[in-house]
Each structure stands twice: as structure tokens, then as C-alpha cells.
Amino acid sequence: YSKKNGRNGYSFYFDELQTDSQRVLLLDSELRRAIDERAFELYFQPKIEMENEQIQGLEALVRWNNERLGFVSPAEFIPYAEETGLIIPLSEIIIEMACEAVIKLQQFGIKIPISINISSIHFKQRNFLESVQAILERYNTPANNFEIEVTERTVMNSATETVSKLVRLKQLGFKLSIDDFGTGYSSLSYLVRFPLDCLKIDRSFIQHISSLDEKQAVVDAIIQMSHRLKMKVVAEGVEQAQQVDILRKMNCDIIQGYYYCKPLPLHELLEFIEFWEIEHQGRK
Ligand code: C2E
Ligand code: MG
Numbered sequence: 001y002s003k004k005n006g007r008n009g010y011s012f013y014f015d016e017l018q019t020d021s022q023r024v025l026l027l028d029s030e031l032r033r034a035i036d037e038r039a040f041e042l043y044f045q046p047k048i049e050m051e052n053e054q055i056q057g058l059e060a061l062v063r064w065n066n067e068r069l070g071f072v073s074p075a076e077f078i079p080y081a082e083e084t085g086l087i088i089p090l091s092e093i094i095i096e097m098a099c100e101a102v103i104k105l106q107q108f109g110i111k112i113p114i115s116i117n118i119s120s121i122h123f124k125q126r127n128f129l130e131s132v133q134a135i136l137e138r139y140n141t142p143a144n145n146f147e148i149e150v151t152e153r154t155v156m157n158s159a160t161e162t163v164s165k166l167v168r169l170k171q172l173g174f175k176l177s178i179d180d181f182g183t184g185y186s187s188l189s190y191l192v193r194f195p196l197d198c199l200k201i202d203r204s205f206i207q208h209i210s211s212l213d214e215k216q217a218v219v220d221a222i223i224q225m226s227h228r229l230k231m232k233v234v235a236e237g238v239e240q241a242q243q244v245d246i247l248r249k250m251n252c253d254i255i256q257g258y259y260y261c262k263p264l265p266l267h268e269l270l271e272f273i274e275f276w277e278i279e280h281q282g283r284k
């Protein structure tokens, strides 16, 4: 039953409301429990450098499979965790898991930086830097093993504080990326003030790039601007060979998307990296 199925009789609507609020209650209690039990997993999606076809980075994406709720998308539970403040302990768990993954990869002789998505709520905490540093120190993993992805929205408000935080992160050795670029109405002049390594063009611009001239024009302009500002460009959500061709012609630096690889759990990622390195031997 959904609202779309008919004119909403009052009781029908009420039923739906009830199931919605029941779900939120369940989500709340299960999420708190999952945080206590660290019941999350990280998946990793490779980013491919166009110039040499090497794996340039691995984006960590949190996964939560709950006994009662089933698989819950981060697009659902991350915003909820942000509303309730649960994002702070969750974000710390994610950073810890990313440290564990770096260590594991190193045991296999793999030294590819891992990108961590950082919520604006965590980023804006006064002690954000100290909290991240403390975790890295505990795991004895230097910051240059990591990239931090913050969305355009995160960096665009309270600019002066943001600049100093980004500068300090950079000094610690983190690489910095702007995520979902193009969705946040940012003033481009701000970008110049940030010490950014990469700009990730949002999937919505990549989706119809092979058929829509306007999308091509925007993506082309973003790539040229980024290069002038000495940033590399990542295209997100690339699914088709045609999109890869167009992006390559536009000198897009890095491609990420199902076309190359879905997000994978660590053991499958190790297999993918091995396969990829054999396929692309000698092209370094
Ligand atoms: P995002 O950081 O922009 O991540 C990219 C999303 O696009 C991921 O969805 C990824 O699985 C998906 N994706 C990658 N390639 C393709 C493709 O070719 N086609 C399509 N249709 N999708 C693709 P996911 O994992 O569901 O995450 C959604 C969002 O949830 C992320 O967007 C990010 O904002 C948030 N998120 C995920 N993991 C974390 C995390 O560990 N911490 C925080 N703070 N947020 C996270
Ligand atoms: Mg991201």
C-alpha cells in the first residue's frame, strides 16, 4: 500500500503514518545498538586514473545489514544519524574501520589511499581534528593513507572556519576532495581559498552526458576550471563506455562508477585489485 495507490482515505493515511513512525522507532533503537556493537561494514569502490589506468584511490562506503530491518541504505540512516547526533560515534567507527582496512591492505602490499566521507555535522564539531587525529594515532596509521571527502554544502557555509580546518587537515597529510560537486550552489570564488586535491563531479551531471549537450558543457567547464585551480577531477557514477569516452576526451583525470567496479567488501576488493593489476601490468 502506498499513497500513490488511491485517494487517501484518512485511515489509510493514518496506517501509513503509523508504519512510518514505527520504522523510525525501530531504526532509532537498532541504530543505537549497531553503534554499540560496531555492526557495520565498509565497502570500497576503486577510482581509476585515466592516464595510466591505475587504481588511484578507494572510497569507503558504509554498509549496514540489520536483522530486523534488513539492508538499510546509507542514504536513509546517515541523514537520520545526522538528525539525532548519532553520526558522531558512527563517524568515529567508520574512521576506525578505515584504519583497519589500510592496515589490512598494507599486509597485502597494497598502498592505495582510502577516501572517507565525512558528514558536515562531524566536520563542524569543534574537536573534529583532534578526534580524527586520536583515532589515527591509536591505529598508528599516518594521514597520508587517507583522503577526506566533504560535500560542497559542508564547506560552503562558515567559510573562514572551514578554510582553517581544511588547511590544518592538509598539513596533517590528508588529501582533500569536494564531493557531489555541482549540487550545492557554491560560489566558485570560495574554491580558490580551499587547499583541495580533487573535485568530484556529482553523478547527476554524468548521467545524461552522452545525450545532453548542456551536461557536456557543464562538465567540460568544471574540468577546465578545476585544472586551472590545480585540482584533479573525479567523475562519479560512470556506468557506460560511452561516458568514459566522452570524459576521457574532456581530460577528466579519474573515473569512479559501476562501469569499472561496484563498491566491494574487503575480501572481494583484494581479488579485484589483483585482477586489475594483472590486466594492466606494464602500463604504469
Ligand atoms: P557519495 O559519497 O556521493 O557516494 C557515492 C554513491 O554512489 C555510493 O552510494 C555509491 O555506491 C554510488 N555509486 C557509485 N558508482 C555508481 C554508479 O555507477 N551508479 C550509481 N547509480 N551509483 C553509484 P551509497 O554507498 O549508497 O552512499 C550514498 C551516500 O551516503 C554517499 O554518497 C554518502 O553521501 C553517504 N555515505 C555513504 N557511506 C558513508 C560514510 O561512510 N560516511 C558518511 N558520512 N556518509 C556516507
Ligand atoms: Mg563520497
Ligand code: MG
Residues within 6 Å of the ligand: 179, 180, 200, 202, 236
Ligand atoms: Mg559523491
Ligand code: MG
Residues within 6 Å of the ligand: 180, 202, 203, 236
Ligand atoms: Mg553523490
